Amino acid sequence: MPTKLEQLLAEIDPKLTLDKTSALADDAMNTFSFGSGHINDRDEFEKCLTDFFCHVDSHVLGSSKSFNSKHRDFQWGRCRILLSRIYGSNAYVTAFDMAQTGKDGGLYAVLKAIALRMAQEYAENQTGALISEYWKNLTLDERFAAPDEYLEKYGHLLPLELTENSAYRIRANFPKLLAQHPEIIRKFRNLGG
Helix, strand or coil: CCCHHHHHHHHCCCCCCHHHHHHHHHHHHHCCCCCCCCCCCHHHHHHHHHHHHHHHHHHHHCCCCCCCHHHHHHHHHHHHHHHHHHHCCCHHHHHHHHHHHCHHHHHHHHHHHHHHHHHHHHHHHHHHHHHHHHHHCCCHHHHHHHHHHHHHHHHHHCCHHHHCHHHHHHHHCHHHHHHHHHHHHHHHHHCCC
16 A cells, blocks of 8 residues: 555656646647737737636636636736746736747747746646645654655655755755655656656
8 A cells, every 4th residue: 555655746746747737738829829920019919818828727727617808907917927937027028029029939939938837837736735735634753754755765866965964954845845756757757767
C-alpha cells in the first residue's frame, strides 16, 4: 500500500498537473480564432486578449459556461495582471506593440505566452492545494518522517547544496520542495531518466 507521500506524489505528477494543463492550454490556443494576427485598435486588442483569456480559462478549468460580456472589465483586469507577470511593468505597451507590428512573433506570441502562463499557474495552484491538504492531515511525527522518505527516493535528483548538512533546508521547507517536485520530475524525464 502506498504511503501518504507516495499518494501525494502520484497526484502531483507532472503528467497530471503541468503536462495536462499545458495540453489543455495548447488546445485552447488551437481552437481560438484571432483573425489576421495584427491589431491596430486598443479596444480591439483588449477585447481579443480578454476573449482569449476567458477561452483558455474555460478550456483549462473544463467550464462549459460561456463568457458573460458584462464581466469584461473584471476579466480584462485579470488578463492585465497576467500580462504584467509575463512582460513586466511595461506589459501593455509591449504586448500591444507586438500585436500591432507583428514583431517578436506578433499577436500569436502574445496569446501563446498568455496560454502558457495560465497553464503554469493553474498547475501550480492545483499542486499547491493538494500539498496543503496533504500537509494539513499529517501528524507531527509524519511531518518529521516525510522528508526522510522523500530524500531516500528522490534525493539523488536534488542539488548537493540542498542535501548537504543533514538536508536541513529541505526539512525546514519541505512543502516548498514538494511544490517544485513536478518540475523536478519533468526535467528528469526530459533528460531521459
